[in-house]
Amino acid sequence: MSTVVIRDLTSAQEAGEVEELQLAVWGRSERDVVPKGLLIAASMHGGMLAGAFDGERMVGFAFGFATHDPATLHSHMVGVLPEYRGAGVGLQLKLYQKQWCLAHGLTRMQWTYDPLRGANASFNLRKLGATVRRYWPDLYGPMTGMNAGVPSDRALAEWELLAPPRAARDLRDLEAVNRPEGEAPAGWTPDLTAPRLKFWIPRDFGALLLADPALALAWRLESRAALQHYLGRGYALTGFSSRDGNAYLLERGE
Template identity: 40%
Template sequence: MSDVEGAIAQARDAATAAGVAVRPLTLEECGTAAALLAGLWGVPPVGLPVLVALHHTGHYVAGAFVGADLVGVCVGIVSPGDVGLHSHVTGVLPELAGHGVGAAIKLHQRAWCLERGIETIRWTFDPLVAGNAWFNFGRLGVTLERYVVDFYGETRGGTRPELGRDRVLVAWDLTRARGPVAVSGEELPLLLAADADGRPQVRTAPPDVPEAAIAVPRHIERIREEDPELRLAWRVALRETLTAALADGWRVTGFSRDGRYLLARDS
């Protein structure tokens, strides 16, 4: 079985396990897709005219369906300079979160890319969201390329207002897909952790240690709603700690299920 055939089979199996069908959208379905994304984000991450233009020019515009109902959307832009794909947005209806729909979509995207000779997908995500970090590092095996402060600028509208829109840019090597990796950072010294009141506490790693970790809240979405000031404190602390660590030669090697970025530094 070729790599492409294997990727197609893996995507098909993931979709079956999640109870969905994942496929490219038709032009007529773009309106439903744009409405679904607008409902999830409040401020549409991609409007209908742009979605139609991307569909028309052969970029990745796909959806997950339960029967005839669209339940998830993913949009990617082919980047000719490095023959890669920038995955702009992936959204799944909240009631299907945790059912494997996101994994099914990403594996379909991987197969779509490999069929076209594309071997790398890049995207950004909020490094404060532990669930996304685990999915990206633990499930897919991405590599962190850089931390970007206020990647999308500031926003005050929509149903999901942000206090700092920092993102990390990650790359997914499609030639080495892997399954979930069970890792724990419990034994590692922490560069950032929560104190007894749940507030971020920046720490200094012992000298000459080759590995360390950065802990983030398990449910930053809840903090966003209940205590915006605390969320901002975590945003600033993670921004300062992670950017300093990367500048000092640390690299992210994974993310644990208990909410820790795992770091290593070459001796």
């Protein structure tokens, strides 16, 4: 794990650095950046804004704000520079957020993520122990940078901060909602009733989006239909496996 230092951000200069990090992390256009004025105002009124520093250099950040539920923080953005990914900085930021929440009387954290990006799904569900019960089609509308080219569908990850660690799940023998053919989606089954199911997603959706936008869109539309259907029937995404490909665990009645 990286030895970077995480701390709260308190100055306008540091909030300005977060603007620049957003551009570097996601390749966004400037119109999609959360501006420093809003970052400062939110942190003044109960939000959290923290940075990860390697020496004097800010290499990552986390930004969250209050929700209608007084026990919940919405973690809107956690970003890490590309050269620091895989070094544990993202996990450090999430654990810092967790401690920040508990120190402020909050026991739950939530955030949205692209449900087709396997690395994020694995981090959120397998490493942190979050659960997904809600899905929004095209939540943010058209986006720029690394998210351009497909509707901005998002899943809502909910992390109960006081819950015990979740045991690893073996998905090998579970019935699959869908059965891709190579890298292509090939339909899904709507009437499965087992208490535990699995749902396959691409091995690398980001690479697929760059190489074949039409195929990425087909994945988006099929997964949207299938996941909304099963979440609407009382299932939740409670686990993730990268064995033999990327697959979610769908579990009913957790």
